[in-house]
Amino acid sequence: MYKANYLMMTPGPTMVRENVLKARCSFFGNPDLDPNFFNFYDKLCKKTGKLFGAKKAQTIIMNGEGMLGLDTACASLTEPGDKVLVISNGIFGDGFKDLVETYGGEVTLLETDIKKTLDIDKLRIFLEKNKNFKYATIVHCDTPSGVLNNVEVICKILKSEGIMTVVDSVAAVGGVQLDVDGWGIDIALGGSQKVFSAPSGITIMTVSNDAWKAIESRKTPIASFYCNLSLWKNCVKEQLFPYTMPASDLIAFDVAIDNIYNEGIEKVRERHHTAAEYVRTRLMDMGVELYLKNGYSPTVTAFCLPEGYDCKEVSDYLLHNFEVMIAGSYSYLSNKVLRIGHMGENARFYRLDYTLKAIEKTLRILKK
Structure with missing residues (x-):
């Protein structure tokens, strides 16, 4: 073994507390059929969402490592021919380009110095001449280099231009302030194995009303099942998950979130x-x-x-x-x-x- x-x-992944490991070994029941599990899931989503600053935005927890969130955001928002701005000063920033293009989006890549936080002035000047983007992608903390970006200022600038925002905060949320409602972040992404110190395998997404409207007004179907956000919007209300949830992982994640609140x-x-x-x-x-x-x-x-x-x-x-x-x-x-x-x-x-x-x-x- x-x-x-x-x-x-x-x-x-990071070190995991003993109480989280023990919780993962507890009996987990049948998450597809147990109404109590849907109540548990709903409370966990709301509790986790507070760490993202999500009161108006809906929080969704999915089965899959944090990369699932990046893929799901791009799959759900992108239609063939959509203009998408990828803002990058790092490896994960660059990676958004491939994801957007996978779903037919037309990418404009705005790159800034990889050894510095994203250049806000360069973004402002760029947006004076370049318009009509459906959404933009930004990485909060680009893990390969450790660079932290000021997503508050960046997202407020983008929203003032009518551009939706997707923020990869997998390596930042929990250790850095995040306010998706106040900063105008339409989709924010997190993962269980970073600051939350739970086993890998859980993706967290917050989705704004603007993002839901964009998804629901698509002219073409979302080109994925597993990465289809629309399947999650009413899953608690309808008591139906798109697939069987990893109950033991969610129980452990719940304890990890409680550890943060208790501290x-x-x-x-x-x-x-x-x-x-x-x-x-x-x-x-x-x-x-x-x-x-x-x-x-x-x-x-x-x-x-x-x-x-x-x-x-x-x-x-x-x-x-x-x-x-x-x-x-x-x-x-x-x-x-x-x-x-x-x-x-x-x-x-x-x-x-x-x-x-x-x-x-x-x-x-x-x-x-």
Whole structure:
């Protein structure tokens, strides 16, 4: 039987509390037929939605890793020929282009410096000359680099131009403030395995009234079943899920959300900011260079090793000798940076302290 036995300091999945693991093992009944399960699901959606700032927007929880949310948003909003603005300063930002084009959308890609938070002035100037986009996509925290974007300002600008907004907040929500109602976010996306510190496999989506209107006024059918948001709007009222829900995962997720409320939402966010500052200070004290120039996220830090070190060699040594797993990155950042996830249950001093001591010792041992 596979069994993981290491400290998982990656930017998702993150460490999971014992009470969440135990809840996942409890008897889960039949979610298709048990009316009490629909009540449980409805309460869980509303409770989770508060962490997104969703009072007017509807919150939906789906069975699938966070990427399901990105795919579902694009599938449900995009019709062939729709003009879509993809705003990007990172790998996941770029990825929206492929998703939109999969469903026939015509993408305009607005790129800004990958080492900095999204350039608001560049967006304003761009929108003076470019109009008539159905919606725009933005990544709140682009995990491969750890860059955090000011989605409040960005989304308010876009909405003032009549452009709907899709925000990937998978690596940010919970550790960073999010207010989907107040900021004009039409679809926001989250995942269970990041700040929420639950097992992977759960996607959270908030959907505004404007987004529902756009979906319901489509001229063509949504080109997917699994990624069809319209199947979810009335599932509680009709007591019918599109497919059998992973009850054990949702029960565990419910406990993970309660853990956040029991600690206090503001205290959780404060803990993330404190953890991020601690990690970055310790890394710089080691002579390690942070990858970004600005826009540091409270949830993840990417750093570059001094000359002479190899990212994979360092991460392998940490895992095999200290039982600490940190992450590399991919695409154009492959073997160029390492990343520490200080989100959710990872953002605890004793875990971060052990991880950073292990990194310091590893760099000393592997010094060429």
